[in-house]
Amino acid sequence: MSVLRSAKNEPLLISLVVTLVFIFCGDAFAASTDPIRIGHVAALSGASAQSGEAITRGLSLAIDQINADGGLLGGRRVELVQRDDESTPPKGLTSARELIFKEGVVALFGGIDTPVSLAIVPLVNKEKRIFMGVWAAGTGITRNGATPNYVFRVSAVDDLVDVKLLKYAHDKLGAKKAGLMLINNPWGQSNERGLVAASKADPSVEIAGIEKFENNDVDMVPQLARLKDAGADVIILVVNAPPGAQVMKSRERMGWTAPVVSHWGISGGRFPELAGPTAGEAYFIQTYSFFGAQRTVGQEVLKALEQKYPQIKGPEDIVAPVGTANAYDAMRLLALAIEQAGSTDPDAVRTALEDLKQPYEGLIKTYAKPFTPGNHDALGPEDYIMVHYVGDKVVPVN
């Protein structure tokens, strides 16, 4: 001890103390200044690239505003880290792993493809990482049976959308027999169950027939002819843009004029260009439209989008608006939860999301306790609107 106390050893002692302080407090110090990284796995290329771009815009805008207001948790900046899932589940899963284990993201945002999100859900629940769905509507994404469940969504839900689609077909188009045209993948299956259940619950529209097709099918005339033969007076479409366009072309080729009521997948690509002149005859669901009277938040977001993206001159230039709107609101809700939790600990953030104390006036609506332990979907049928294409623009149906 006397050796240590000697004046000769004083610098050594100070160095030792400083080193120990860094060793024991370094993590805490770094954690308090490191940026909060948010991951985004979505289709950033390929047929649904527009959906990924739309989500990116919504997230980026919200993050810019959060950072401009001083960041989160006492000044930590928020960073967006993106990966392209190329609309394939294996690629999406690999990207999600990379974002969690390599990039250390606090939370993940998903994209348009239900199969990709379904592939990621078990991983995030196992690794205890928040996953926020902002487009893919597969019912099983949030209602996945996991306890605790780290998956939340600010988007439509297939089962609820299916009720809305049939109700719209009956109430507005006078349809009595629906022909289902479904993509042959888990998303199509999810909606098949939802549409059949919706028809059983409200028999005003019965299911005339169920047809499936592949992404690369050129000609859907045989499937449509079967539905027509079965007496269908409306086509219910569940598919993304390119094969959806093939359905519209096939319908046009066979000269069938039955109205088309579609899930929102067709709004994630170049549907008007691919489908041709009949693109506007498909009515589809959205959660938000930048057209018409906007609340204060809507006006501010539109203005901010115009400033950030010079190619946006007005609502007509916002491609796939639902992706932007859902992502914007979801990011703001996540930020509120992180602040309420007082940390980025996934369990604390999950608990905060399930019991948000402060209402949030968002783009789509004012969210008052949007999530509960039993409900991880912030939007319901009352938040859905019907739209169609006029030229390249998504416009609400009058």
Next chain:
Amino acid sequence: MLVASALISGLGLGSMYGLLALGYHVTHAVSNTVNFAQGSTMMLGAVLCFTVWVTFGWPLSVAVALALVGCTAWGILVERVAVRPFVERGSNSWLIATVALGIVVDNVVLFAFGKDPRGMPPGILTTGAFSIAGIKIQYLQAIIPVVGILIATGLQVLFQSTGIGKALLAVVQNKDAARLMGIDVERFIVGAYALSGCLAGIAGILVAPLFAISSTMGTLFGIKAFAVAILGGIGNAWGVVLAGLIYGVAETLITAMLGSTYTQIVTFALVIAALALRPDGLFGRAEVKKI
């Protein structure tokens, strides 16, 4: 109505397969080799036509001409790079070499054209239509089978009634004897690959308005067209076209009668059954070798 509609649709679809399959026939007839990247060549035709017409804004006629020139040149390149070096050494590696070259061109197009599928602007061929017995038929649906039949007829005439055709037959039967008779065998084989590329280009340009144009659009077409070529008897131009029509009609009828779930299962099962009964194809003849 259901069956008639499926028939019309199947004839259109089958004509596309037949047209593409003719490319396999041409090269096989002359060199006993095929370009397994035929689907990629078809895609190249569609992409080139779209790019020149829509992206560059040049006249459609120029776009079609440039696309066909491009596909013809590509066919020549395939022969020089992926077929000839292997055939000269008596190797069958041209099989995988043509597949690999197809993957290369698919990815080059993916990089240059982008992953976002594009659509041809609507025109009179896709918006205009006529009716037969209450069934609507688009002009393009009627044009594709006509083009296929005309090309098959042209090839048949070329092979059977012209000096070039006789020289080609000589090349097919015995290359060494053909050389001794002064026939430039290599030139004929290059010509066959050029023609094969051109035919794939025609198929691509005709299919483009009915489909989404992307770097992957030719993959499934190429596979089905090869199945059609084998089914018809790859040495018989008419057989290939007819097999295309049969395959297309079978696909749509199975979908119409049984539902889309069974389409691929039943169609390919039928192809296997047909080949088991007639190994040289429905319209092919067994090759006779004189010893």
